[in-house]
Amino acid sequence: MDRVAGKTCVVTGGSMGIGAACVRRLAEEGAHVVVFDCVDPAKANAAAPVEPPGSVTYRQVDVTDEASVQAAMSLAAAGSGIIDVLVNNAGIAGANRPTHEITEAEWDRVQAVNVKGVFFCTKHAIPHMRANGGSIINLSSIYGLVGAPDVPPYHASKGAVLMMTRTDALLYAADRIRVNSVHPGYIWTPMVQNHLRESGVTDLESGRRDLAALHPLGRVGEPDDIAWGVVYLASDESAFMTGAQLVIDGGYTAR
Numbered sequence: 001m002d003r004v005a006g007k008t009c010v011v012t013g014g015s016m017g018i019g020a021a022c023v024r025r026l027a028e029e030g031a032h033v034v035v036f037d038c039v040d041p042a043k044a045n046a047a048a049p050v051e052p053p054g055s056v057t058y059r060q061v062d063v064t065d066e067a068s069v070q071a072a073m074s075l076a077a078a079g080s081g082i083i084d085v086l087v088n089n090a091g092i093a094g095a096n097r098p099t100h101e102i103t104e105a106e107w108d109r110v111q112a113v114n115v116k117g118v119f120f121c122t123k124h125a126i127p128h129m130r131a132n133g134g135s136i137i138n139l140s141s142i143y144g145l146v147g148a149p150d151v152p153p154y155h156a157s158k159g160a161v162l163m164m165t166r167t168d169a170l171l172y173a174a175d176r177i178r179v180n181s182v183h184p185g186y187i188w189t190p191m192v193q194n195h196l197r198e199s200g201v202t203d204l205e206s207g208r209r210d211l212a213a214l215h216p217l218g219r220v221g222e223p224d225d226i227a228w229g230v231v232y233l234a235s236d237e238s239a240f241m242t243g244a245q246l247v248i249d250g251g252y253t254a255r
Contacts, residue, residue: 003235005030008083010076012063012121013090015039017189018139021223022087022230027054029231034076036061036069036090036121063090063117066124073124083128085234088118088161089139093191094153096198107153114157118164122179126172133176137233138165139226140181142249151195162245169243178242180233185249186211187221216251 009026013019014035027033035058061072077083094110095102118138125136143151144158165181172179186192192211193204201207212219229248232238247253 001029003029003231003237004085007031007085007234008034008076008080009085009087009234010034010036010073010083010121010125011087011089012036012061012117014087015058017191018184018187018223018226019087019089021227022089023056025224025227025231026085026087026234027056029235030054031085031234032079033057034059034072036063036072038062063121064112066120069117069120070124073121073128077128081128082132083125083134084132085135085137086121086125086129087137087139087230087234088121090114090117091139091157091191092154093151093195094157096151096195099152102152110153110157111160114154115160115164118161122164122168126175126177129177130172130175134178135234135238136165136168136177136179137230138179138181140165140183140245142183142185142247142252144181145183145245145247146253150199165245166243173242178233178238180238180241180244180246182226182229182233183245183247183249183253184226185215185221185252187223187226189223192220214252215249216254219250221248221250 009031011023014023015037023033031054033056041058059072062068091114095106138161140161141158143155144162165179169179196207229246
């Protein structure tokens with residue numbers, strides 16, 4: 001219950017899905033978690049009370065707005081003066097059509113959240129980490145590693161996150177700031193359920209079985225499958241790990 005005890009952890013997109021699971025598990029392991037999310041605070045169930053020693057604070061933040069990110073990051077660091085962990089989880093899937101049918105606005109929206117959001121949050125967390133070191137955890141995807149014939153803006157954005165991770169790992173290693181990426185397979189979240197619906201699937205349980213068949217372990221992942229990997233990267237257990245890809249995909253990319 002103390003794997004990240006006393007650490008200040010910022011989790012973006014922490015009100016649902018993988019982000020909410022990360023918030024819960026980090027708090028259970030003793031962290032003070034600050035959730036950045038654009039969702040109305042009244043609807044942010046990730047900010048529900050947790051048992052000590054951890055705690056959760058919610059801040060309404062648009063990760064595509066640099067001023068909003070900078071101000072929220074300063075507030076997150078206000079208590080201890082530092083940020084120990086940043087989990088860049090906020091992301092959207094975007095339009096699921098072939099590249100030649102994607103509009104500029106649709107493309108730009110995905111890159112703004114999934115790429116620029118990671119850039120802004122990393123940029124404004126670094127000053128609060130340099131004196132003490134820290135861990136930055138970027139949520140990429142299996143589709144930052146392999147291709148698939150769908151959702152072009154999303155796949156491009158997750159490939160970008162992988163390379164941002166490697167670059168920043170090298171840039172900030174001397175400051176004892178570790179930067180790693182997590183690559184989930186299909187996880188049963190609202191994003192995946194919406195992806196199925198937009199792909200024409202009307203029976204979600206049938207769609208879930210079809211997705212499960214893509215994974216050698218025979219199931220779709222749960223948010224906690226990813227959250228425990230994030231706890232590991234946030235903790236000192238992963239102190240010799242940077243610039244790496246933690247693949248949690250039920251064997252999807254082993255084929």
